[in-house]
Amino acid sequence: MRNLLAIALLLLASESMAQDVTLKVGVYDNPPKIMFDEYGQLSGIHGQILMTIAQRHNWQLVPVECDWDQCLKLLREGRIDIFPDVVKNDERETWASFHNEPALLSWSQLYAPKEEKITNLLDLNNKRVAVLRDSVQEEYLKQLIENFDLNSELYPVQSLAEGFDAVVAGKVNATSADQLFGDKQVAEYDIEMTPIMFLPNEVFFAVPKGFHSDILTTLDRELKRLKADENSVYYEIIERWSSGQSRLTIPVYVWWLIAVLALLFSTVVGFNLLLRRKVAEKTKALAESKYRLNTILDSVEAYIFIKDKELKYQYANQQVLKLFKLNLDSVIGRTDYDLFDKSTADTLKAFDNKVIKSGKRAAQGEVNTLPGEKKPLHFWSVKVPLYDTNRNVIGLCGISTDISEYQSMKEEIQSLAYFDPLTGLANRRFMLERLKDEFYRYLNGGDDGVLAMLDIDQFKKVNDSVSHDAGDELLVLFGQRLESELLQTEIAGRLGADEFMVLLKSKSGTNLLEDKNLRQRLQVLVERLSEPYQLGEKTESVSVSMGVTLFSDAQNTGDLLQGADLALSQAKETKASKLQFFNTGIQREFNYRQQMIAGLRQAITTESLEVYLQPQYQQLTDEASLCCLGFEALLRWHDEELGWVSPAEFIPLAESQGLMPDLHRLVLNQVLAAIPQLPHDLSDKGARVAINVSASQFKYPGFVEDIEARLTAAGISGELLELEVTESLLIDDIENTAANMERLKRLGVTFALDDFGTGYASLGYLKRLPLNSLKIDQSFVRDMKNGNSDEAIVRTVIALGKSLDLAIIAEGVETEEHLHKLQEMGCFCFQGYYFARPEPSDFWISDERV
Structure with missing residues (x-):
């Protein structure tokens, strides 16, 4: 027992600890990805994503302000628990741990004043470039400068903002920054975004090596969950912080490919320009570089090609050759009219001529169809003009990305969004x-x-x-x-x-x-x-x-x-x-219905509906005296605005609005309060009162228990309560109906089948259920004439009731002729205006009234 108690306390303690986690978060100024807001609170894309997850798991976040390289040092020393916006590489994985699901996708860009005229990598020669100290951008640019043999100098800074300040102060010619941060600075500084983009990267949250594995697991699970829902707060955060930037019309992964291809293309141009200047002394190096370039271009998952001014192919990488199912020699010198259908070729020709005539870069989506193929291919194509040494356009280079899968997904998503x-x-x-x-x-x-x-x-x-x-x-x-x-x-x-x-x-x-x-x-x-x-x-x-x-x-x-x-x-x-x-009549009916619904709800709340009682009598012969068998409870409603509302109107309305349980309780309460005061001829216990029960009431959970509890609370025997049910109740879920009726019968409650003959109850149902009496519907009694069908129905119901040993009560007895006719047929229990109209319960308290 002591061990079990110890285990329980341990589990409770573990749960408490799991819910009380305090994490020191390294924060360096890199808006909009990570920063402090004006109140000194954690903010930015990473900040809000982390706070969303922390709130869900009861983490306490303590922001720690630091510069980039200082934050890395604090993380390595274990003085902070988590650091956002970190790119994963082999060196960092030796002293930090990462989760698997990327927190964000980003890439780097070079920014410079317009007068610097930096349009490709070779323009960085003899330039100073600011770069974040100890960052992957610094490492990458070092390798790039070395590989291209550029006389460029890197200027390490503590923050991205310091890099832009250095450009404005004239300390450097350009600065490197991630695209989200840089694009927001363009509007503030007189600096432009250059075409040089590089390092499309996935960024993560990092923790000290060997610590917080549970935190990393939770981050993975939460990021996957948030990304899976396109309406989640994850995308709201990114949209909110990216709202000031231009919107992309193609998916992010396509931009990655374009960024990579742009870099590759810049590399091509760089190689060509550089090798042209050194062709005399580096012929062998040129051949090796050309081989390396072809290897790179052939390994890229993009379609790269070159056309001359007559739009004849001069180069095509392996992806293009696979598309056409031809070798390079079979493609060189041919036009799109030889390779695509005429409609596609016309479109490509117009696009290519636009690039060559304008001498400007252009990009657009293309839908291309190969001869003999029915399914079109979707591409995103970027085409740039090619110049000779005299700056004359000699052709174009095209880089196309196959976005057919994306287009198919887009169409499928649209179908799900707009079609059943x-x-x-x-x-x-x-x-x-x-x-x-x-x-x-x-x-x-x-x-x-x-x-x-x-x-x-x-x-x-x-x-x-x-x-x-x-x-x-x-x-x-x-x-x-x-x-x-x-x-x-x-x-x-x-x-x-x-x-x-x-x-x-x-x-x-x-x-x-x-x-x-x-x-x-x-x-x-x-x-x-x-x-x-x-x-x-x-x-x-x-x-x-x-x-x-x-x-x-x-x-x-x-x-x-x-x-x-x-x-x-x-x-x-x-x-x-x-x-x-x-039509207007339907509108008026609707308005009346809405008014009636509101009035009925109010009447139920204020209990302003009133139960009227109509006595039921027995008279064996004309000479015999009337004997009161009991009463039937009939609900009446008078509204100040609507006046008297017929039960035929408000009962179906209550059914449709789910108000029948409330009406049932109201009727039962008034009936149970009246029973002890009513006159009674046949029972010393009191007068029996019958109340109508609908099918929905009878099936309502707790219906039987509610009646039993109310009878007990009122101190009234179940023998003084009769439930009148309709034939529609009997034909729906007969097993459950019979079970509930048997339970109520054990309390002494009796049952009458109301309006018999107007529904569809079978003799099998009548035999299976504990009924005490049948009530002949008043429509048959009212229209009885010698030899007509209504008289035949009444005779049949009386004979059926006697054969099943059930009492027969005729409703709607309004004349002496009705009474004599029913007595002749063998019916001796009656209810109707001939004897008494329904009146409030107070009316019947005196014996003389009955």
Whole structure:
């Protein structure tokens, strides 16, 4: 036991420690990637990403201000725990540890005043360049200067800002900085970004070697999670800090390739210029350099080529040769008309001539097709003019990157964003945007339009009674049938579940209000969509409702959608036409419904609904005295604005709004309070009161327990409570219904089947359920005449009840003729206006009243 306690305490301590981690963060001034804000708080892209992760894992971040090389020293000595914006290399991995998922992608750029005229690497000869001390940029530029035999000097600085200050002060000719920092300084200093870019790198968070492995694991997991969600805070942070810079229209990885290729191209130009000046003494070196260059260009995952002024190929690397499936000799001297289809060749010719005539670099996306190939290839191409020693254009060099995969991903993402993956139809987002555009055109003088909302009635039953796969198949077939019935100028989409939208246009100059064919066409569409569907081996019949509104009936798209929804609701409720056009009557009905919903909620809250009681009597003969069997509770509502509202109106409304449990509790509370005071002829315990229970109430979780608790609290026997259920309750989930009824019966509660004969209950259900009585619906009693069908139904119900040993109560007894007729048939229990109208419970407290 002592050991178990120790283990538990250890686990609790470990958990507490895991939640209380303090990390010293090295911060050097490199906006917008890492810096302090005006309040001295950690900021920038890295800062906010790290704070986001730290907040999620309860890390306490303590910023430590330091210069770049000072931060590296503190990290190596273990005096800080984590340092952002570090490029991983072999040397640094000997004294620092890194996570695997890059925190950010970046590259370096040279910046210089315009008068320095630095356009390629050779222009750095006899120049001083500021570079961050002990950085990978310093190491790289040292190697570059050495390889090109340049007489250049590097000027180490403590911060990137110091480098720009050195340029302004005239201490250096140019400075090196990462692109994010440098681009923000261009606006502040009279300095330009040169074409020289290098070192596209992944940057990480670094920790002291051998420490904080759990922190690195957490960083990897969180970075992967944030990057996987295109709407995550990760991309919001990058977007926010990059908002002042020009937007890229192609993916980042393509820029990397372009940066690498630009560097390679600069290397080509550099080699050529340098070797031309030294051709006399370095012929052998030229041949070796040419070989190395070809090796490099052939190994690059890009299509590099050179054309002369007649646009004939003079050079092509291995990627180009693989594309054409030709050797170099077969490509040299040929034009694009020999290698691509005519349309592609025409486009390439126009682009190439633009570069040669203007003498300026150009870049654009290209869609190229090879002869005999159906699938086009997508490229991002950069083309630069080539000059001779007299600065005359002699051709061009092209560097093309295959972005077909990116284009395919872009199209797939767009498809996911705007189309429903199940049916292939447009989705909600697309349809709402299209509706907004079409309505805008209409407001600006365009033709009228039609918005139709469609819904598959009782679709849930297909899912529940067959399967969800069958439901999906039905939606697919429905979408296909819907789309096949529309014209090319019309569009259909799925908004969600079984709800669809259709946008139709009027013919030019046609007034839809006077278009007699519109209703007929939409009616035919509803009928066509309502035809049976073959779901596997089973044929499923459905009905479809449609609500329609015209652009001319609305002031904005919100009105359009609301009008179509209201018309659709009206169509679903009516048993006649399943096609409804929006009109002012529907709007008035909607407003009345909304007013009634608000009033009903208020009435439930203030308990201003009142239970009325109507007595039930027994009279065996004309001479026998009336005997009160009990009462039926009937809910009544009077609203100050709406007046008396019929239960036939507010009960279905309460069902649709999920208010029936509240109404049930209100009725039960008033009935249980009234029972002890009511007169009782047949029981010493008190008067029995029947209350109506809907199917939704009966299935509500805790329904049985709630009744039992309230009976106990009121001190009333279950024998004094009767629940009247309808036939719709019996045919839905019979097993659960029977179980709940048996539980209530053990409490003494009795059951009556209300409005018998109006539903679909089978004799099998009646035998299985613990019913005590049947109530003949008042519609049959009211219309009884000698020999008519209603009289036959009443006789049948009475005979059926006797055969099942159930009591029979006739509702709607309004005349003496009704009473005598029922007695002749063998029914002796009655309820109706002939005996008494429903009245408040106080009315029946006196025996004389009954």
